[in-house]
Amino acid sequence: MFHAPNVFQRAPLPSATRESEPGRQETKTAAPAPPAPVGNKPPAAAPAKKRDAYFDNVKYLAIVLVAVAHSWEPVMDGSRTVRALYMVAYTFHMPAFIIVSGYFSRSFDMSAAKVKRLVTGVVVPYVVFETAYSLFKRYADDSPDHPITLIDPWYLTWFLAALFIWRLTTPLWQALRHPLPVALVIAMLASFSPTIGNDLDLQRVLQFLPFFVLGLQLKPEHFQLVRRREVRMLALPLFAGALAFAYWAAPRMQLGWFYRNSSAQEMGAPWWSGAVMTLVMFGCAVLLTIGFLSWVPRRHMWFTALGAGTICGYLLHGFLVKGVEYAGVFDTYEWLSSPGGRVVVSLVAAGAVTLLCTPPVRRVLRPVTEPEMNWAFRQGAGKS
Template sequence: MFHAPNAFQRAPLPPATRESEPRRRADAVLTATPPATAGNQPSAAAPAKRRDAYFDNVKYLAIVLVAMAHSWGLLLDDSRAARALYMVAYTFHMPAFIIVSGYFSRSFDMSARKVKRLVTGVAVPYVVFETAYSLFKRYADDSPDHPISLIDPWYLTWFLAALFIWRISTPLWQSLRHPLPVALVIAALASFSPSIGDDLDLQRVLQFLPFFVLGLQLKPEHFQLVRRREVRLLALPLFAGAALVAYWVAPRMQLGWFYRNSSAPELGAPWWSGAVMTLAMFGCALLLTIGFLAWVPRRHMWFTVLGAGTICGYLLHGFLIKGAGFAGLHNRYAWLSEPGGLVLVSLVAASAVTLLCTPPVRRVLRFATEPDMNYAFRRDATGL
């Protein structure tokens, strides 16, 4: 910190730092400690940085929305309402996660300490859970031929592979003069080409890239603008209109546009429609993400502490969703597609992912989600 000049000595004052943002670690969004602001910056003697309740709330509510949307995916064939809710959620729940991921990646600079954090917080969980999910599908779904491959992510592990690639590319995007237009062009070009292939789910990596790059450009004051009262009020008709539109187009629109894992030709659409849908989906996702962020509580809530364990909720809830699908519960109990069943499924999914985000679960899984691994790194990376 700055040293105050001697009271009897004429010395120039240090530059004002009231509006500057302190340096912070570029942690992954699922486990990051949000950057401190000038108003809550801890002293040099403080044992740890103070967490921002708002961002912990964002992460928890987003992971609940992800789990609920995955549960709705089991009921799409029998319920138009479930399909409409599914489409609304899939429009913005992953873009919101990715934007916040980019926001917490702004200071990533390939230093030894941050590379270590990237490996232990993203690469290791990817290897562990990609292997675990492949084995789960092989035995729970009676699919002995399902391969165990680290270059072909299955189900939700694609996000970790994508986050690793996006994080490594951060210095490049930080050096460009107009990074967001460049990222949008790349996403549009990816939507043209079916030859990108499935390796590391690159189609998704490229089509979701603009959201990560947008997060890199955001500053704390942007989140202050989003949380204004007028934005919250506008979010209500925005989501109501989105739900009505989704209900109308539910029987007509392919869900592949929301997954962003296929090109336009692979979806049976003209090649040029990929660019149109890239821009349209980006705009819709941005609007709904703003509406979502506007309604996230700023104060400490009962679930705020769970924001630190969302990586566990994200990586574990997939076993429950896929297990229910393999067991055919949605076919065995047709009433689950009715309004009452849809509410029950949503509550069960929200409750399950909440339990998976609790501190005891986080402690048990720390060996896989937050391993220390000092033995694997040089001293200049482990001693900082």
């Protein structure tokens, strides 16, 4: 690497007025000025900010897809169906997350308050979890030579590094006349540039960049459009067609195209195929994301509150996935690779990431995912 009225009518969705991380997207409702004090009576407090139930639902469902897809990796060999499902999920689950992150980054302007939030909400979690994951890899996987570095993100932490870079460049994209075509050209150039290297996982940063820029261009009315009944109906044959094509392509297509962490040449493909696949994958991801967003409930659901904790679910579920793998659970219990076992693995992954998004976990992790750090900033830096 994402509060509002509980029920939405057909009125336009409220616009986001401040940027946030995947677990902290918020919207502001217009608040009247507090009344002047009468006598010694203090003025009434301004209304509290409210979260948008729709976007919290989007974030929760997206993080469940991320965790379930990660859990399929050790058990999908030998199953063309699971590999096809994995390919479809990987086509849009991170793009959807990134588009929403871009949407909620529209107000980033390098002001002191926004920079403070960028540091406390992105940089600090990146430093803490990149170090934690490196130590986990070193000792849990018996890999004493695994480096502890902030330059080469390992496993899940690439998203935080990417979000830091994307958000810093937000004023640039907001100033350009045609930002999305420029971002697509950059992504295409990256796809056939094997010399980019692993620093800050720049291949992913650049190849996923168009989704963030697309999110920056979106407005509340665009989300109203995807919620129309005809879009929901079209989403059904869209996903059916995607699954059918993925089933055909499963034994033929490299998964590296979905990870976007390698150039075409590194995958043994001709250089020009990188540019072609960048455009094709972008189009497919946008279509499937629209289909996904069209079916996300707009009203308050039992899982809506969990949308506030998706950053915790994202950063913590990797320890579970890798821990089970390092412990040899899938080698010991071979039945987990059977059809029934894969269902169990999927349900356990969905349940685990759900628990990791709960308020108690968010409170425990707040010192590293949402630290105040007033001591590190000049007075008034946190005021917007």
